[in-house]
Amino acid sequence: MDVLVELNRLVACSDGRLGTFVRQVCARTVGLPALPAEVSAGVSDADPAVAEFAEQFSVDVSMISDAQRERLREALGDRAFGAVVQMFIGDFVPRVRAGLAAVGVEVAWPDSIAWDHPGNAADALFNGFMPAVARLRSLDPVTSEVVRLRGAAQHNCRLCKSLRETTALDAGGSESLYDEIERFEGSGLLSEAQKAALRYVDALIWTPAHIDAEVAAGVRRYFTDEQAIELTLDVMRNAGNKIAVSLAADAPRVAEGTERYLLDANGQTVFG
Structure with missing residues (x-):
């Protein structure tokens, strides 16, 4: 790859x-x-x-x-x-x-x-x-966005939390769905595959040296090898927000609400 x-x-x-x-x-x-x-x-x-x-x-x-x-x-x-x-x-x-x-x-x-x-x-x-990571397309866009928003919350990136990816919204993403990410284990809207992905996100962020066997099994249960690679690299790409957060350069682009953006075919972020 x-x-x-x-x-x-x-x-x-x-x-x-x-x-x-x-x-x-x-x-x-x-x-x-x-x-x-x-x-x-x-x-x-x-x-x-x-x-x-x-x-x-x-x-x-x-x-x-x-x-x-x-x-x-x-x-x-x-x-x-x-x-x-x-x-x-x-x-x-x-x-x-x-x-x-x-x-x-x-x-x-x-x-x-x-x-x-x-x-x-x-x-x-x-x-x-x-x-290169943004060009990957084996994961469905809603799962990718759910994963991104979980990482945004865990790192408390104000910019990332204020953004919504357009393709994911068009594919069924919604604020009611995204609101359940914070307490995803009890969600009735998030799929079991998405919950497995979120457990993996948390493990990579908080306990990477001790990834629980059940968490790993959940990834294997719901995702192919190609999807597991994309999921893992998505977490890293999203975690690039750590650079901005660490330097206090993560101010949102909008004063209130959220802003849409599109990940285009070249993996570039397009606003507007």
Whole structure:
């Protein structure tokens, strides 16, 4: 799958000691093996502030404080945004690998990595990986939107919570359905497959190192391997909101209510 090529491209984007350091911190924080790194992590004056930010980014991004943001910017200056992108890669690619392993989908991860210098991770993420995931179409659009909105709520992304995808609305999505996502276990509107997907979303976000066997079995029960890959990568794509939330850049586009958008055939977000 081309999208897995894009995922592996993220891993290859190198940022030297800083990239290595945040990969180790993020993975350790959630109890997963760290991504491969090009160099051994060194210790620098910036490490305490970066480590604190990376740990909170991984545990619960919605709880990052203004003081933590300020300390990160003081430590890294104009490298702060790039460091947060590296945190996202180091935080979420291990979750994807753990999730696919838990649901029994075999993926051949590369044994060796051709490191990308200087490694424009933001370009690889926003212009390569994310559109590639958005182009996938094996999941029905309502399930994809339910999954997106669950992640938006878990990370408390104000922007994401204010958006509604048009194709999903046209396919049967509605506010009454979406209102039940918060307490989905007791929902009479969400399907059993959608509930299984939501349990998996929660596991990837909160307990990626300990995905319950019943949660994994639910994914296998209702979704094909292709759909399970898309579901897992959807969670990661949606979790890109952690970058905006962590930097307090997640303000909604509308003051009240919600705004429609369309994921077009090229995987691009179109408003209007």
